[in-house]
Every structure is written in structure tokens, then in C-alpha cells.
Amino acid sequence: MAIRERLSGNEAVSIAMKQINPDVVAAYPITPSTEVPQYFSNYAANGEVDTEFVPVESEHSAMSACIGAQAAGGRAMTATSSQGLALMWEMLYIASSYRLPITMATINRTLSGPINIHCDHSDSMGARDSGWIQIYSENSQEAYDNFIQAVRIAEHPDVMLPVMDCFDGFITSHKVENLNLIEDDEVKKFVGKYNPPYHLMDKNKPMSMGPLSLPMYYFESKRQQAETMRGSIKAILEVAADFEKLTGRKYGLFEEYKMQDAETAIVIINSTAGTAKDCVDQLREKGVKAGLVKIRVFRPFPVTQIVSALSKCKAVAVMDRADSCNGAGGPLFTDVTSAMYGRADGIKVVNYIYGLGGRDVKIDDIHSVYNDLQEIVKTGTVKEVYNYLGVREG
């Protein structure tokens, strides 16, 4: 039986953690992710979980402790945001290259500076090439659902990679909204027990982790890691199918909203996708063939699947809540356009950087993007590829 609830994203994810009952949670507080370990530490202190809760002295140590615990055969989790994720940087790569299926809630907050506690995706986008699977969540329900699925994906024998469940700081992390929780025992059954094929405490299969790997071997291990990431799509969909059987909630690599006959579409990540869906409905009422693609799995990037979703559109706007400051476009834009190159040529694709540092995005803002797209369809020309939405100029 689903449990009807109203919770913030942080509450929902801390409850998912409680239901999973991992061996170790190691975390250091940082806004807006602080509540996740805060709530969880209550569960640990009250004996509601068996977890060893480790209040470490930094995020670097949080990830290091998770790596140690997971290498020893345990199931480890953490949560962080912004500078905290940045401080984990070198350990993110250690976790993924050691093939340790750690699960992390990444509550998206901009990176300093100027210092700002609000949402954008610059933190997790910066970590997009760290070898972690990245899953993005529109609201509290998805943050909860994806966190539970993340454990299964990470520990899948064909994967064995760490996974981050990313959702918008404050907008999702602190907003109380409706969701359905799964019964405790159903969650436990769904994630199952973690039985790693290899770990440091297994005296029958002695091994070492993280030894020196010089030019003779390093390249091959990286190649295997990259190949595993690419192939993880199968496991991600397999877990989603099982999750749908349990809850009725369907997840894919991305969500297609009114894409069937869409002439114009936006590609977008996280909470603004919800706002944009309302905009699509308003446009549809006026007969505008607008659609939306919401990215769920950003790493691995669903290259061919995205192309086939967008291939019938005439104009597409890719929305980035992070600026790569590279003169070429935001991270989602560059991935979408490189996926389309040679596979779906001729479709006009433009980029909008939006919502940096928590700048609010209204339905009207999204309307202006669709208006621009309709203008592109009408005139057949793109005035500017690289655009900013909702920024004050001059």
C-alpha cells in the first residue's frame, strides 16, 4: 500500500535512507542538503536504523569514509551540495574508478562565487565526468523514487558504479508537497541485501584496491570503466521496470511530455520541467504543438534515445541551469547537439542559460522560449544560438 504523504525533498530522501537501512552514512552538513543527514542522524540515534552514522569533519572525509566502508563490503551513503561536492572532487573519481556503488543525494546548489546558497546545477554538472551515474529528479516524489532505484542501479552486477540522485536545492529540498511513500518492507525487498562479489574483508578472496597502475594498465581500466558506464543504460531501465511493477510509477532515461507531434520542444532538467509542463499545456490549448523532454539520466548520456525523441521537431531549445563559461554553450546543450550531429541534422537547436544562483523561473519565462522557437520555425533562421533567460542586461 502506498503511503500518502506531504514532505520536503530532504525529508523524503532521508526516509528513503531510513527504509534502506544502509551500513554506513557519513556526511558533513552544507545548505541546502544539511537536513538529510540531520534527519538521518535522528533515526540512527533513536535506533530506527542499524547504520553507523559518521559525522565527519569535511565532505572530503565524508566521501572518503563512504569509500572505505564500501570497499570493506558495506553499503554506504551520503548527501551534499555545492562547495561540499566540490570538496569531494578527487574522491568522486576514486569512488567510481574503484567501482564502489555508493549512493549520494546531491541537492543542487550553485558554486561560489559570489557566494550564494540557492539552486542551480553548476555543482553536479561540474561532476558530470567523474564517472558517477547521474539521475535528476523533478520533485520530492522523484527524489525519493530515484534514490531507492539508485541503490539497485549502483549495485547491479553489470554496473558497480556510484550513483548520485540530484534534485533542486530549496525548490525541491525544502518545499513541502504531496508524494506517495512505499512501505518499509517493500523498499527493503526492492533494494535487497548488498552482496559485493569482491571486498577487502573477504578473507577467502584476498585483494587490494587502488594500487599503482602505470601506463601498462591504467588505460585499460579506464576503458572498462567508460564501457560500463555506457552499458549501464540496460540496468537502469531494468531497475525502472521493476520499480514500475512495485509502484506503478514509470521511469525511463528521460520523460517525453506531449512529444508525439511536437514541432517545438525544450529539453530541461529538474524542477523547472514541472513549471514548463504547465506552459506546454497552455500552449496546447492554443493549438501550438509544443513538447518537452525532461532528462532523468544525464550520465550515461542517452545519445541515440534523445536523438530519436527530438528527430521530428523543427526547433529545440536546450535549457541549462549552469553556465560552462566556455563560449560554446551549457553542458546539456553541448551534449544534446553533439548527439544530434550526424544523426538528426537540420533541426535548429538553441541554448538558454537560466535560473543561475536561484533566479526564479516563471511560466511566462518558459513561454518566451517557446515564442522564440516558433519564430525560428517561421523564419527558418536562428538569430542567436547561445541565450540567457531572465537575466538583467546592461
Next chain:
Amino acid sequence: MSKVVEFRWHGRGGQGAKTASILLADAAFNTGKYVQGFPEYGPERMGAPIAAFNRISDQEIRVHSNVYEPNFVVVVDETLLDCVDVTAGIKADGAIIVNTPKSPDEIRPKLDGYTGKICTIDATGIAVDCIKRPIPNTPMLAAAVKVSGVMSDDEFISDMEGSLKHKFATKPQVIALNMDAIKRAIGEVKGL
């Protein structure tokens, strides 16, 4: 989408406007609605102007922006009328609810030509009488429910007992006091 009822709360840090928005979300949730309750986080210091928001609907709520065209505005601190544009975007058939001992007619000149409905409630006075502390959020919440009609008085009262028991699990002595304040506030809204 037109069935969504939107609230914007104006208060000062420490007055409980955020808590009130979460409690309103709770109460509406318990009557079977879809809800959102969230504050606008800024420099969080005592006394600084803050805003908080609610959406209440019979259908799933997907929009994740702040509220710009509220049906109802709740002003928890009267002094904000001098420094915040509290009527910005308020819908023509909506209402503004101000915490003040004054009457709606006395408040209107402070609202820069606003012609819509004004309700007032002496929430701080009620809080001091009932709770013995000048924390006006629960009587303001009661006034917001009364004016908006998002649920019946009886539903609200019975639900609040449950919510406050949960919220003040470590301070049970304040539950009855808050319930007194809520019941009084429901009967003392001016301008209905």
C-alpha cells in the same frame, strides 16, 4: 490549473510565517488536497522581511516558481505595509489579510490604491492573550483559512489539534494555548 488557490505570506524572520505556510499545507493536505508550502529563503535573520508561499489544489501541482499572482496575501507584521509591496499581483477577487488591531478601512489608505477586499485580525493581541507570547502565526493561519475558505472551520480545528501535537511533541503545554488562539481568531476576523 485554474483551481489552484495561491497564498503569499509576508512576515519578519522569527514570527513564524514559514511555519504557518507549512501548517496550512499540512491542514489542506489532510483534507485530501494537493499542496505546496515553501518559504523564500534569503538572509535568515530575526526581523528581516521574509515571504512564504502556498498552493492548494484538487489536482497535482507541477509549477515550481514562487507565487506572483496570489489569491490571498497574509501580512503577519503590520509594519511591512510601509516597506514591502504586499498587494503586488494580488488577484482582483482575492483578499489581503493583515495582522492589526485596526479595521480594514483604517488599513486601506496604507495599501496604495488597492481596491480589493481587506480583512484584519488582531493576531498579536490574541497570541499575547492566549499563548502569552507575541507569536501571531497560528491565529494568522486561522484567519487565512477563514477568509480563503480552503476548508471548513471544523475541519481546520480538528486537523490543527493533530498537527500541533506532531509539531510540538516536545512542548505539549503550548498545544491547548495555540488551539485557544486559533478558535478565537476564527471568530474575530474583520471585513469578511
